[in-house]
Amino acid sequence: MGAVMTASKSEAAYQLVSERIVNGAYSPGYRLVLGTIADELGCSVVPVREAIRRLEAEGLVHFTRNVGATVAHVDSTLYLHTMQTLMIIEPAATALAADAMDAAWLAEARKLNDAMRQCLEDFDPVAFTRMNTEFHKLLYGQCPNPHILDLVQRGWRRLAAMRASSFTHIPSRAKASVQEHEALLELIANHATPAQIETACRAHRANTLNAYLASAGMPPSAI
Amino acid sequence: MGAVMTASKSEAAYQLVSERIVNGAYSPGYRLVLGTIADELGCSVVPVREAIRRLEAEGLVHFTRNVGATVAHVDSTLYLHTMQTLMIIEPAATALAADAMDAAWLAEARKLNDAMRQCLEDFDPVAFTRMNTEFHKLLYGQCPNPHILDLVQRGWRRLAAMRASSFTHIPSRAKASVQEHEALLELIANHATPAQIETACRAHRANTLNAYLASAGMPPSAI
DNA sequence: AGCACACTGATCGTATACGATTTGATGTAC
DNA sequence: GTACATCAAATCGTATACGATCAGTGTGCT
Structure with a gap:
């Protein structure tokens, strides 16, 4: 326990609830009661309240005055909106991070994408999803603009x-996704311009979104 | 005063401080002391603290643990980052709002842009800035994706x-800006695709950003 | 039976209080 | 004169307490 321990209780509450929502321990609709969480953390309700309001600003929880907070419900509209936002911002973040994509970076990215291909052969969708998240993090992670980076995250x-709530998963996209990753890395290896990287990355995101929209019988995204 | 009055004190504090920052009553660097603001609103520090933390999440104030909050300082880096973010998101929001741009909308937008041209002749930069803000709000305001709309706002x-802090204003851009608005409206009138609208709008934002970067002796934005 | 209404338990919103931390000033040694 | 230790005032972070508000339930009336 000799660690720094400079984190506030409000921060601890934020971390706890945030992690539980993201990893699915708290499912959509779960009622977040201030007093309960406060007891669990061994603190009072004030810092918990602050943490919940932060999560509300992030869109992870829904909050009603004098009633309380619940983990945000997921529906096709929310998914569409989130994917659309990410489709716009992540390619830009990736393009801006182009400077940091050197040979070592490329090697690591290729290794990760190869591992994803292996997951396909092993029929391991859980590992695939985890690695896909990691791969994209590698893409945008070095974005020098902190605002944009924050939005992507x-x-x-x-x-x-x-x-985590098993809302959506389209296996047929997985194979194409790996190939698109490959093509994107090739582009980067050949010193493509940031604008070209952005375009390719946007196409990749649009394909994923449109595959979902098609499977739901909805028209493709306008942009 | 018979109004609904359902707003919480925390909300009131948020509105007050937020407005004062945006309209310049609180300049960058201004120290936001919880107790002082609480006294002014006639409430305790708890709601004020919540409001300040929300403003921190928005990037309007800088917050240091155990020290307090100050209105965020403006420097060229922050300006660059904000403009870059907006350069990416606003054109997308505008493209997504294309459906709502009918004849009535076009007429209003043209009227506003004409008024901006008049401001140029009258050498009224304050009115010009206000109308420019209004014009862009007209562009992205009908974006159907609430997340994206929120980010733009x-x-x-x-x-x-x-x-408000007179950090940046480049008069030479104003005339070109009006012409670019004109061209964009022409594009929309001719039923351009959302992708074309996005491209034109992005170019407009990039021109503004790069004009500033050039004036500061910095290289143009990568994307 | 069906609707309206009062009541109750749970939970939130905020005030107040107090310990924790930082900052800046003062004094002292070198 | 500079560097450093010490101290006091200011401010923050959180606990506790209590009034306010809401969802659910039961009761009485039509």
């Missing part, structure tokens, strides 16, 4: 919360 | 907070 956290 | 609020 929030989007992925929301997606994680949804995926 | 937050970006503009940050810009407003910066502009």
Whole structure:
């Protein structure tokens, strides 16, 4: 326990609830009662309340005055909106991170994508999803603009919360996804411009979104 | 005063401080002391603290544990990051709002842009800035994706907070800006695709950003 | 039976209080 | 004169307490 321990209780509450929502321990609709969480953390309700309000701002929980907070419900509209946002921001973040994509970076990305291909052969969708998240993190993670980076991370956290609830998973996309990753890495290896990287990355995200929309009988995204 | 009055004190505090930051009453660096604001609102520090933390999440205030909050400082890096974010999101929001751009909408947008041109002749930069904000709000305002809309609005609020502090204003851009607005409206009138609208809008934002970067002796944005 | 209404238990919203932490100033040694 | 230790005032972080509000339930009336 000799660790820094500079974190506030409000921060601890945020971490706890946030993690439980993202990894699915708290399912959509779960009622977040301040007093209960406060007891669990051994603190009072004030810091918990602050944490909940932060999560509300992130869109992970729904809050009603004088009633309380619940983990946000997932529906096709929310999924569409989140994916659309990510489809716009992540490619830009990736393009802006182009400077950091050197040979070592490429090697790591290729290794990860190869591992994803292996997951396909092993029929291991859980590992595939985990690695896919990691791969994309590698793409946008070095974005030098902290605002954009933050937005991308929030989007992925929301997606994680949804995926944990088994809301959506389209196996047929997985194989194409790995190939698109491959093509994107090839582009980067050949010193494509940031604009080209953004375009390719956007196409990749759009394909994923449109595959879902098609499976739900909805028209493809306008952009 | 017979109004609904369902707003919480925390909400009132948020509105007050937020407005003062955006309209410049609180300048960058201004120290936000919980007790002082609480006294002014006639409430205790708890709701004020909550409001401040919300503003922190929005990026309008800087917060240090055990020290307190100050209105976020504006520097060229922050301005660059905010503009870059807006350059990515606003064109997408505008493209997604294409469905709502009918004849009536076009007429209003043209009227507003004409008024902006008049401001140029009258050398009235304050009115010009206000109308420019309004014009862009007209562009993205009908975006059907609430997440994206929210991000754009937050970006503009940050810009407003910066502009109020007279951080940046490039008169030479104003004339070109009006012409680019004109061209964009022409595109929309001719039923351009959402993708085309996005591209034109992005170019418009990029021009503004790059004009600033050039004036500051910095290289243009990568995307 | 069906509807309206009062009541109750649970939970939230905020005030107040107090310990914890930081900052800046003062004094002292070198 | 500079560097450092010490101290006091200011401010924050959180616990506790209590009034306010809401969802659910039971009762009486039509």
